[in-house]
Amino acid sequence: MRTLRDTWLIFQRSVTLTLRNPVWLIMGLLQPILYLLLFGPLLKNIASMPGFPPGGAFNVFVPGILVMTALFSSAFVGFGLCEELRGGVVERMRVTPMSRVAMLLGRSLRDVALLLCQAIVLVVLAIPFGLEINGLGLLVAFALLALVGLVMSPLSYTLALILGSEDALAPTINAITLPLLLLSGVMLPMSLAPSWLQTVATFNPLYHAVVASRDLFNGAFGDRDILVGVVMMVVFAIAAVTVGARSFSRAAA
Amino acid sequence: MATERIIETRDLRRTFKAKAGDVEAVAGVTLGVAAGDIFGFLGPNGAGKTTTLRILATLLPPTSGQATVAGFDVARRPDQVRRQIGYVAQSGGSFGGATGREELVIQGRLFDMRKGDAQRRAQEILDALELADAADRPCATYSGGMRRRLNIGIGMVHRPAVLFLDEPTTGLDPQARARLWEEIRRLRESGTSVFLTTHYLEEADALCDQLAIIDHGRIVAEGSPNELKRQVAGDVLTIGVTGDTDRVVLLLRDQPYVREASLQDGLVRLYVDRGEEAVPHVLRLLDGHGMAPQTMSLHRPSLDDVFLKQTGRSLRESAA
Numbered sequence: 001m002r003t004l005r006d007t008w009l010i011f012q013r014s015v016t017l018t019l020r021n022p023v024w025l026i027m028g029l030l031q032p033i034l035y036l037l038l039f040g041p042l043l044k045n046i047a048s049m050p051g052f053p054p055g056g057a058f059n060v061f062v063p064g065i066l067v068m069t070a071l072f073s074s075a076f077v078g079f080g081l082c083e084e085l086r087g088g089v090v091e092r093m094r095v096t097p098m099s100r101v102a103m104l105l106g107r108s109l110r111d112v113a114l115l116l117c118q119a120i121v122l123v124v125l126a127i128p129f130g131l132e133i134n135g136l137g138l139l140v141a142f143a144l145l146a147l148v149g150l151v152m153s154p155l156s157y158t159l160a161l162i163l164g165s166e167d168a169l170a171p172t173i174n175a176i177t178l179p180l181l182l183l184s185g186v187m188l189p190m191s192l193a194p195s196w197l198q199t200v201a202t203f204n205p206l207y208h209a210v211v212a213s214r215d216l217f218n219g220a221f222g223d224r225d226i227l228v229g230v231v232m233m234v235v236f237a238i239a240a241v242t243v244g245a246r247s248f249s250r251a252a253a
Numbered sequence: 254m255a256t257e258r259i260i261e262t263r264d265l266r267r268t269f270k271a272k273a274g275d276v277e278a279v280a281g282v283t284l285g286v287a288a289g290d291i292f293g294f295l296g297p298n299g300a301g302k303t304t305t306l307r308i309l310a311t312l313l314p315p316t317s318g319q320a321t322v323a324g325f326d327v328a329r330r331p332d333q334v335r336r337q338i339g340y341v342a343q344s345g346g347s348f349g350g351a352t353g354r355e356e357l358v359i360q361g362r363l364f365d366m367r368k369g370d371a372q373r374r375a376q377e378i379l380d381a382l383e384l385a386d387a388a389d390r391p392c393a394t395y396s397g398g399m400r401r402r403l404n405i406g407i408g409m410v411h412r413p414a415v416l417f418l419d420e421p422t423t424g425l426d427p428q429a430r431a432r433l434w435e436e437i438r439r440l441r442e443s444g445t446s447v448f449l450t451t452h453y454l455e456e457a458d459a460l461c462d463q464l465a466i467i468d469h470g471r472i473v474a475e476g477s478p479n480e481l482k483r484q485v486a487g488d489v490l491t492i493g494v495t496g497d498t499d500r501v502v503l504l505l506r507d508q509p510y511v512r513e514a515s516l517q518d519g520l521v522r523l524y525v526d527r528g529e530e531a532v533p534h535v536l537r538l539l540d541g542h543g544m545a546p547q548t549m550s551l552h553r554p555s556l557d558d559v560f561l562k563q564t565g566r567s568l569r570e571s572a573a
Contacts, residue, residue, distance in 0.1 A: 009362055017350045020391070088344030092407065095310055095340040096363045097332060 003099040010106020011113075018110060024080070025114060032069040032122050036062075039187075040129060058130045063141065063213035064186035066119050067206060070145040071184075073115040074152035075177045077107070078160030078169050085164065090248070103248040104154055104241065112149040119145050137216035140226070144209050144216075147233035151205070152177075154244030161247040184210050205232045259415055259446045260286035260309060265318035267304050278304040280470030281318070286448060286463070288414075291441050293461035294450040295556065297566075301470040302450035303343070303419055309448065310340040310417050323414045336364070339408030339416045343423065346404050349393030353384050353403050356392065357410055364411040371410075378406040382436070398429030402436065409440070416440060418449040422456060434460055454556045466560055473563040482554040487512055488528030489558075490535065492521040493548035501544065510534060520548075528553070 018025060043057040084090055093103060119142060123133065156173060163169050184206040185191075190198050201207040212229025215221075267279040279301045286292040294302045307313045309322055311331035320327045323337035340346075347356045354375055361371030379385045382402040387395055392403055401421065408416055421437070422430040437447055437460060451457055457464050458478045465475040474481055494501050501521050506514040510531050513524040525531040528551040539546060560566070 006363065009359060013351070013355070013359055016355070017348070021350055084348060086344065087348055088342040088346040089348045091312060091342055091344070092340065092346035092360075093363065094312060095335050095338065096360070097335055097365070098363045 002097075003101050003105075006099045006102030007105045007109065010102055011109050014107050014110035015113065018114065025118075028069070028073045028114070029118050029121060031072065032065050032118065033125065035065050035068075036122065036126060036129065040126075056130065056132070058126060059132055059217050060189060060214060062123070062126045062131050063217045064184075064189075064210050066122060066141070066145055067148060067184065067210045067213055068181060068186040069118055069122065070115045070148040071152055071177060071181060071206065073118060074108075074111050074149040075156050075173050077111050077153050078156035078173065079166055081107070081157050081160040082164070082166050082169060085160065090161075094248070100249040101241075101245040104157060104244040107157065108150060108153040108241070108244070111153040112146045115149045116142060116146060131217075133217065134219050137219055137221070140230070141213045141216040144213055144229060144233060147230075147237045148206065148209055150237040151233065151240045154240040158244050158247040161250075180204060180206050183207060186210055189214075205236050208232050256287040256289070258285045259288040260284070260292070260320075260322050260448060262305075262309070262320040263318055265305065265308060265320055266316045267301075267308060267313060268316045278470055279308065279315070282467070282470070282472055284465050284472060284475065286446060288446050289441065289444060290462040291437060291447045291449070291460055293457045293464045294448070294467055295452065295454070295457040295464055295560075296450075296467035297452055300467045302452075302467055305467070306417055306419050306448070306450055310338060311335055312340075336411070337414045339405075339411070339413040341404045341408045341416070341418050341421065343419045345400065346407055347392050347400065350391055352389050353379065353392050353395070353406075354388040356403065356407055360407050360410045366411075374410055378409065382406050396429075397425055398432060401425065401429070401433060405433075405436065409445070413445065415446045415448060418447060420450055420452070422451070422453065430456075458556055464556075466556070466563065468560070468564050468566075474559055478556065481556065481559045484559065487524050487526045488531070488554060489552040490523040490525055490528055490531055491548075491550045491552065492523070492535065492546045493519075494521060494539070494544055494546050496544060501539070504538065504542065505535065508534070508538065 040058065040061055043061050081090070090103070123131065123138070127133070155176075159172055160169055163172060181187075183190075183197075183201045183204045185193075185201065190201050190207060193201070208225065208229040209232075212226045215223040215226050220226075261284075263283050265279055265282040266277065269276045269278055282301070282305055294305065296302050304313065308315050309320055309327060311327050311334050314328055322334045325333040325337070327334050347353075357375035357378055358368075358371045361374050362368065366374065376385070379388045382405075384395075384399060384403060384406070387399060392400060395403065405416070405418070405421070408418075418437070422433050425433065434456070437449070440447055449461075461478060463475070463477055464481060465472045466481070467473065474484070476484070492501070498516055498519065498521060502514050502516050505511050505521065505523055510525050510527070511523050512526065515522050523531070523535070532549070532551065535549075536546070
C-alpha cells in the first residue's frame, strides 16, 4: 500500500543521505561515550546511598543514559529538516501524490534506526564497565528507546515546519528537552529526590521510560512500571506521529 | 477553433492574516491559459505572482474564487491536479546532499514509476539537459545553471501537462538564462504548457506567448507581448530640432498618424502608430516648413511602457 512503499522510499533516501554526511551520527555517539567514561565512575560511590535503586551503579546509570541519548539524538533532527525546507524539498514533495505520513515516517524511522545503532554501541562499551544485560530485557528496552525516538523526532520536525528556521528552533527544542531530561531521573535517579519533585516527574513520559528501562535491565519483569512505561510511550508516539504527519500536509510558512 | 484552456481561474483571491492587518495578496485574478502556450505572469516583487502560482500548484488554498488546472479544481481535487503538474519553486526543490540522479529517480518513484522505469527516465532527462556527467555528484556541487536545469528536470519526470516555474532565471548569468529559455521553448515544443512568473521584461517579451501583468494582486493588462505593447501609445519617435520647438510640437500634433506629441527635455516626443512609416512623413513635413531635425530616434514600446501606462510606475524602478 502507498504509505508503506513511500515510507520505505523516504527511509532509504534518508539513510543514504545521512551516511554520506555522518557528522551528526558521530557527534551523537560521542556524547554518551563521554558520559560513560567521565561521569559513570562517579556513581560507584553513590550506589551505596539509601534511596538508590537496586542493581549496581552501571545498571542504574546506563539505561538512563540510553534514554538520554535517544532523547537528544531525536530531538534535534528538526535542524536537518530546516535545510530541506530552505531548499524547497518539502514543497516539491508536497506536489506529488506521495503519502504525507510517509514524509514523516520515512525520516523518523531513519532517526530511530540511528539511535538504536548508538544504543547498541553504548551497551557494548558499557559491558566491560560492569553493565549486566539480559536478552529479553534488552530487546524490550530497545523497543522503548525506539518509542522515545518516535515521540521526539516527529515533534522536532513539527517544530521545524512551524518555526521554519534554525534560529527559532534551537532555543525552542532546548526549552523542551531540558526539563524533560531533568525530570526523568537520567543523571541521578528520581528516588533520591524530595517527594514533590517525584510527583512532578510522574507527569513526564520519559521518567516512566527510564524507570521501565532500569527494571528491564535488572530483569525485574513483573514490575508494573514496565507496562506503564511502554503503554505511555506507545500512546505518545501515536500522538506525535499523527501531529507530525499533519504538519507535513499543511502549507509551509 | 477554440483552443482548450489548460488553466482557468475565476476571481481568485487569497488573504493572509498579519499583525498589521490582513493582506490581500491575490485580489481577484481571472485568467485563462491555452494548452501548449508559454504563459507569463509579469509584475514587480510582492505583486502576488508567487502566491497565485502556489494556489494553482495546490500548495495554498484560495480564500475565495475558483481555479481549474488540467481539468481539475485545485480546491476539490488537489491530488488529481498534482499528477498533472510539475512545480519548480524559486527555492529549487533539490537537496544539495543528494546526487542529480538520485533526485530524479526518487521523483519518478514517488509518481508510482517502477524502479527500472524511473532510472531510465532519469537517464533520459540527464542526457536531454546535459547533466549526465554530473549525474552522480551531489547537486550542491553543480553550478547555478546546472542546478536550475536539474530542478526543472525533476519537475518534468512524470511528463506533466503543465509546468509551473517561479522566477526560473533569477540569479543566472546571461548565458545560463539564454540556455534555460531554449529549454523552456523545447518543453513547449513537446506539448507541455508552461506557466511562469518573472519580473524581467526581456524574459516576458522573448519567451511568452501570452502575458498577464499583475500589480498589487490584480491583473492590470493581458495579451500577447506584441498586443500589449501596441496597446500603449505606440512607437516613440524622438526628434531634436533647433529653433521653435513649440511650433514643431503644435505642427506635428495635428498630424493624423500622431497620437500624442509633447516636449521633454528639449526634445520633441511623438507617440505614433507605426514609427517606421511615420519617419518619412515627419521628415517631409519638417522639410516643407524649412526645418531639418538634427537628431531622430525611433524607440519601440517596451513592456515597461505598458506597465507605466497601467499603474503609473515603472516596472524597472519597482524591481527591488
